[in-house]
Amino acid sequence: MVLARRKVVYMLLIAALVLFLSPFGWLVITAFKAQSELRAVPIHWWPHHPTLDNFQQALTLFDYLGYARNSLTIAGLYSVLITLASAWAGYGFARLNGPGKKLVFGLMLSTMMTPQIITLIPTYLLFAKADLVNTYIPWVLWGLAGAPYLIFLFRQFFTNMPKELEEAAIIDGCGQIRIFWRIFLPQSWPVIATSLILSFSWSWGDYIAPALLLDDDRTTLSVKIATGYVNEHGTGLYTLIAAGSVMYIVPVLALFLILQRGFITSSATSGLK
Amino acid sequence: MSTDQLTGPDAEPTAPSPARPAGGRPGSRRAPRPHSLRARRAGAFYLFTGPWVLGFLGLTAYPLGYALWLSFTNSDGLSPNARFVGLANYREVFSDPDTLASLARTGLFAAITVPLTIVAGLILALLLNQPIRARGLFRTLLYLPAVVPPVGAALTFKLIFDRDSGSANGLLDLFGVNGLAWLGDPYARYVLIMLTVWGVGNIMIISLAGLQDIPRELLDAARVDGASQWQSLTRIILPLLSPVLFFQLVTQLIMTLQTFVPLLISLDPTPKGVGAVPESNYLIMIDVFSQYFANGRYGYASALLWVLFLFIMLVTFVVFRLSKGAVFYSVDPEQAKPKTRTIGDK
Numbered sequence: 096m097v098l099a100r101r102k103v104v105y106m107l108l109i110a111a112l113v114l115f116l117s118p119f120g121w122l123v124i125t126a127f128k129a130q131s132e133l134r135a136v137p138i139h140w141w142p143h144h145p146t147l148d149n150f151q152q153a154l155t156l157f158d159y160l161g162y163a164r165n166s167l168t169i170a171g172l173y174s175v176l177i178t179l180a181s182a183w184a185g186y187g188f189a190r191l192n193g194p195g196k197k198l199v200f201g202l203m204l205s206t207m208m209t210p211q212i213i214t215l216i217p218t219y220l221l222f223a224k225a226d227l228v229n230t231y232i233p234w235v236l237w238g239l240a241g242a243p244y245l246i247f248l249f250r251q252f253f254t255n256m257p258k259e260l261e262e263a264a265i266i267d268g269c270g271q272i273r274i275f276w277r278i279f280l281p282q283s284w285p286v287i288a289t290s291l292i293l294s295f296s297w298s299w300g301d302y303i304a305p306a307l308l309l310d311d312d313r314t315t316l317s318v319k320i321a322t323g324y325v326n327e328h329g330t331g332l333y334t335l336i337a338a339g340s341v342m343y344i345v346p347v348l349a350l351f352l353i354l355q356r357g358f359i360t361s362s363a364t365s366g367l368k
Numbered sequence: 369m370s371t372d373q374l375t376g377p378d379a380e381p382t383a384p385s386p387a388r389p390a391g392g393r394p395g396s397r398r399a400p401r402p403h404s405l406r407a408r409r410a411g412a413f414y415l416f417t418g419p420w421v422l423g424f425l426g427l428t429a430y431p432l433g434y435a436l437w438l439s440f441t442n443s444d445g446l447s448p449n450a451r452f453v454g455l456a457n458y459r460e461v462f463s464d465p466d467t468l469a470s471l472a473r474t475g476l477f478a479a480i481t482v483p484l485t486i487v488a489g490l491i492l493a494l495l496l497n498q499p500i501r502a503r504g505l506f507r508t509l510l511y512l513p514a515v516v517p518p519v520g521a522a523l524t525f526k527l528i529f530d531r532d533s534g535s536a537n538g539l540l541d542l543f544g545v546n547g548l549a550w551l552g553d554p555y556a557r558y559v560l561i562m563l564t565v566w567g568v569g570n571i572m573i574i575s576l577a578g579l580q581d582i583p584r585e586l587l588d589a590a591r592v593d594g595a596s597q598w599q600s601l602t603r604i605i606l607p608l609l610s611p612v613l614f615f616q617l618v619t620q621l622i623m624t625l626q627t628f629v630p631l632l633i634s635l636d637p638t639p640k641g642v643g644a645v646p647e648s649n650y651l652i653m654i655d656v657f658s659q660y661f662a663n664g665r666y667g668y669a670s671a672l673l674w675v676l677f678l679f680i681m682l683v684t685f686v687v688f689r690l691s692k693g694a695v696f697y698s699v700d701p702e703q704a705k706p707k708t709r710t711i712g713d714k
Contacts, residue, residue, distance in 0.1 A: 104498045108506050111492060115513055118566065121535045122524045138538035180419060187416025192409055199417055206424060208618070210680050212626040212653060213673055216660060217431035217438075220445070240423020271412040300517025303628060317519045321632060333533055336523055344520040351515045355508055 122344075125337035126150070133334055149338035156335060157323045159316070159342070166315040169234050169305070170298035176238025177245065178290040182283060184241045185249025186275045190261065207243040212303065219307045229310045234298070245290045252286045253279055292354055296347060316343055432677070439671035444664045457671035467655060467672065474652040477557070478624040481564045486616050489571030490609075494601075496572070497579045507576070514569030522632035525563045526551065551633065557648040560630055571616055578612035579605065614691050618684055625680050628653045652676055 443450035529550035537547030630649035659669035
């Protein structure tokens with residue numbers, strides 16, 4: 096009885112797995128197909144003449160690595176700044192007191208729920224008015240402001256640290272900035288890692304902000320692979336799209352598989368804890 | 369209920385006030401020394417939280433306020449002499465049949481995908497919570513699609529559902545069914561739903577974490593008392609999981625209402641290429657993009673944006689209200705209070 100039930104569980108999970116992983120399979124298969132067999136009738140379930148040409152062309156049709164560098168620059172800048180800024184604010188909420196703290200904290204929590212795409216468009220209009228379009232300054236500003244969700248993660252971590260830590264430091268004459276920088280921040284490396292990974296992957300995968308803010312030659316890989324693989328008639332070059340997407344997705348998946356514990360626990364804690 | 373703090377510019381008058389004591393008040397305290405410990409503490413608090421407050425005012429409240437102002441004008445974003453038109457834009461939002469259609473479409477899309485993803489995530493989490501081997505492997509692999517950046521996911525689905533070269537039509541062909549134009553009307557909506565469900569991993573993980581928090585003794589006790597599997601699911605597991613499910617309901621609703629992914633699976637995936645989005649996927653966010661970037665109607669688009677914003681706030685508020693009775697917070701009265709408050713505050 097129990098065994099039979101377990102068998103059903105396995106079967107359902109394996110069915111789900113096949114369903115969930117098959118899109119990756121088709122992506123990879125398409126990436127290895129020759130342009131000529133893409134539209135073969137009946138369909139080729141397996142490339143008859145597997146080729147690496149698509150990858151080579153996907154890298155050279157536009158400056159793939161250059162756009163990857165743009166993505167890395169923005170994501171690196173953004174994730175480092177937002178992690179530091181969020182730790183900074185998280186420390187304030189966890190360890191310091193001031194008038195209006197409840198209000199500010201409540202405001203911070205409620206903005207976790209603000210619809211982000213909605214605020215993005217008017218923010219873009221203002222950046223355009225301020226002539227910040229086609230620069231990376233918007234990402235610096237977004238980074239410096241911190242993100243409510245990350246602030247909350249840091250706040251939870253700092254709140255649970257023993258009080259003796261800072262008492263000893265205060266007696267030694269340390270200011271709050273030094274206490275934060277020397278004692279609290281170095282202790283919080285698990286949260287720092289989570290925050291860096293999360294914000295880096297947000298930015299790496301972001302489409303709308305770079306599509307609005309950056310010109311074609313300064314934009315990120317996300318935007319370029321969505322729009323760049325077309326022939327002179329504007330029709331999509333599907334084998335190149337597949338190869339370009341594989342190269343775009345694989346680093347993210349690899350990073351996830353290496354660091355999955357951090358990814359998964361942070362995603363789990365976003366549920367109410 | 370701080371929902372009203374969310375309405376952007378309305379928050380402006382209240383928001384700066386907490387910042388004032390930081391610079392202004394230290395001297396006015398009755399403390400003998402000008403720099404009392406308390407004032408210095410308050411200064412430090414705002415030194416650390418001030419940047420976030422400034423960021424909130426500059427990057428959230430002010431842009432929303434700016435959009436609110438635009439929504440009362442006929443601005444086209446270019447000519448300097450935008451005229452004040454009162455509520456005309458809002459009147460148009462509620463009378464333009466195209467806008468109303470895209471609002472209804474978005475509502476339908478949310479009504480389908482939100483329950484679908486939550487239930488699918490819950491079922492996968494329940495399966496993963498069974499005593500099975502290789503649970504970690506299953507969990508990782510099922511979560512994998514959720515890690516794929518939206519652009520990568522959209523392109524992948526574009527390849528699968530391409531009319532001539534996609535595997536979806538290849539499968540249909542095996543059964544002797546003629547291929548469909550999946551990415552056009554009316555099938556594009558199903559592709560969008562499948563794409564959304566593909567990324568269910570996040571929800572699954574959150575539900576799984578919730579399931580693992582349920583005390584084992586409770587389920588063991590129920591089994592000893594002769595409860596069936598179904599009874600322990602409906603009487604113990606689901607009530608205890610309800611705060612988690614509720615949280616997912618709210619976040620999924622907010623996310624779904626601002627979906628712009630149809631743009632990415634359309635033929636011209638740029639903000640200006642909104643015309644290429646098939647009608648069945650013409651969600652409200654696509655309409656907003658189209659009004660801003662294809663038609664240059666900044667005033668009208670801003671009104672649309674604000675209607676959407678208020679609608680999301682309203683939905684969130686209503687969901688919180690409705691959940692008051694339905695959501696079961698915690699077995700432990702010690703924990704019950706803070707949790708309830710966190711949720712009520714949002």
